[in-house]
Amino acid sequence: MDKIKKLFIPENARVIVISDIHGELELFKQLLDKVDFDSGDYLIINGDLCEKGSNSDGVVRFVMELEAQYPNVHVTEGNCDTLVEDLVEENPELLRYLQTRQHSILNEWLDKIGFVIGEDTSVGEIKERLTCHFSKEINWLLQLPTAIEADDYIFVHAGLEDRVDWKETERLKAITFRSFLHHTHNAGEHVIVGHWPVVNYSSDISSHKPIIDEGKKMIAIDGGNIIKKTGQLNALIIDRLNKKDSIAYTYTDSFPxxxxxxxxxxxxxxxxxxxxxxxxxxxxxxxxxxxxxxxxxxxxxxxxxxxxxxxxxxxxxxxxxxxxxxxxxxxxxxxxxxxxxxxxxxxxxxxxxxxxxxxxxxxxxxxxxxxxxxxxxxx
Ligand SMILES: [Mn+2]
Structure with a gap:
């Protein structure tokens, strides 16, 4: 992968990691309230801001604002966030995707400008319309790093390949890796991922809590928000005190x-x-x-x-x-x-x-x- 961002996190900082927001703006805002997010915190949004939920555009704009306002907010790309690449590259399969997806950031944008996909609409035409109105958002999504490398942690949406040099992990693999916890990596640091709902790993208990595998140096945090009917949006909270990090978590969901x-x-x-x-x-x-x-x-x-x-x-x-x-x-x-x-x-x-x-x-x-x-x- 080419897009790797280096990040220095001070030893006494609090790090909050949230992934797979999938267009659920309200749950995300509630979660930031619940963790009492403030400007001293390092906030890592670990991919999949878009798709599946009903307000992908709202999430992208809100995260762009957060990032502009707070220097310690950092974002990685998820597989769902690379949809704009299919748009820019005029992938012909995008048409079918947009016609069959109830919720997509591209459909939200088309709605906003009142454009309806017709029988003879081409991907080129959609690209032209959307880049005309949403170039800021599209360019922001296109430049997101695939991984963020800090001293003790690597943040990547889905996983790393088990290579001598983890940076040689293929980008597509890094954002689409399935069930990373069943594999191994060689990065030396803890790798924090979303993408694969943690409930998929459990046969003994139905749990959406983040899973920390100390032996494998892996932390999986996807609470299955939107993807799983009982799912939730997790926040992993790393408190870096006395050089020994303590890890906690909290979540929001939409159940009464x-x-x-x-x-x-x-x-x-x-x-x-x-x-x-x-x-x-x-x-x-x-x-x-x-x-x-x-x-x-x-x-x-x-x-x-x-x-x-x-x-x-x-x-x-x-x-x-x-x-x-x-x-x-x-x-x-x-x-x-x-x-x-x-x-x-x-x-x-x-x-x-x-x-x-x-x-x-x-x-x-x-x-x-x-x-x-x-x-x-x-x-
Ligand atoms: Mn994903």
């Missing part, structure tokens, strides 16, 4: 908050999670609320909520979605996010980034603005 009215003790038999792409199941023993199934790919035995699997046309059984198969214990007074209250006997909740089931009837609304019921399956 509820207060727990009485304790619930999880049934320890109900653990594990179904995550992409291991959706095929063999039911073993049906129950009133949960059915014991074998997950074909992993041969794990899991209790799957009855509403969350179906029989396909091929006669096989599949999970409808990523779903937790775990019950989690909660205590009176806990504040949790409600994800799905449309199932029998149990509600699906999130507590500290972990998804699980609790018995029905023990939640009281904590946020009066969200009283409608929630269902993951109907969204």
């Amino acid at each position: 908050q509820f207060e727990v009215l009485e304790d619930f003790h999880a049934d320890a038999q109900l653990t594990g999670a179904i995550s992409y792409p291991s959706y095929e199941l063999v039911p073993i023993k049906a129950g009133q609320h949960f059915t014991l199934c074998e997950q074909v790919e992993t041969i794990n035995k899991l209790y799957v909520k009855n509403e969350y699997f179906y029989q396909g046309e091929d006669g096989s059984t599949y999970a409808k979605n990523d779903v937790s198969c775990a019950q989690i214990s909660v205590e009176k007074g806990d504040i949790v996010s409600l994800i799905d209250d449309n199932c029998s006997g149990y509600d699906l909740i999130k507590k500290n980034g972990v998804i699980g089931w609790i018995g029905k009837g023990i939640l009281a609304s904590h946020d009066s603005s969200h009283k409608k019921s929630n269902s993951l399956l109907n969204k």
Whole structure:
């Protein structure tokens, strides 16, 4: 890769890393509030500002403003941010992409100037229109570095190849690497990535918390915001005190908050999670609320909520979605996010980034603005 930015981070600074905002401007602003972001902090936006969410243009403009206002804000490119390259290079496949994507920064821009793609519109014409109105944003996106190299950390959107010199990682690989944590690298420093939702790594627990692998010197932070129905926008917070960095995290999501009215003790038999792409199941023993199934790919035995699997046309059984198969214990007074209250006997909740089931009837609304019921399956 050619675009590598060197960065000096003072030893006593706080570093905040956020990736995969995907057009979710409000969640991003809430997250900056929640971490109490101020001008002394180093803020690294680790790629994928655009696409999938509804306000990519808003996120790009806001981050451009932040970067102009605060010298310690730094941004890397994600695979979704390189869409402007397809525009500038007049990639003919871009037309189909724009016609099939509900949310894209290029469609947002076309809407703003009132341009509708017609049958004989060419990519060249779209390029001409958009570069005329949005050259500042396009050029900003085009110049984003692929990686930021600090003394103790490398920030890159998706991953590094395991090479003697990590800088020889192909740029495309650096922004599209799948499941980086299952690989190794040779960079010597901690590599911080987004791109691959961390929940994909977990078979024992359905969790969107950042994963820190000290042995491999890897930190994965993508909370699956927008990509996963139960996802969240994570902020990794590195406090550099006394030369020993302490790492914490927090997050925002768009689920309503509820207060727990009485304790619930999880049934320890109900653990594990179904995550992409291991959706095929063999039911073993049906129950009133949960059915014991074998997950074909992993041969794990899991209790799957009855509403969350179906029989396909091929006669096989599949999970409808990523779903937790775990019950989690909660205590009176806990504040949790409600994800799905449309199932029998149990509600699906999130507590500290972990998804699980609790018995029905023990939640009281904590946020009066969200009283409608929630269902993951109907969204
Ligand atoms: Mn990505």
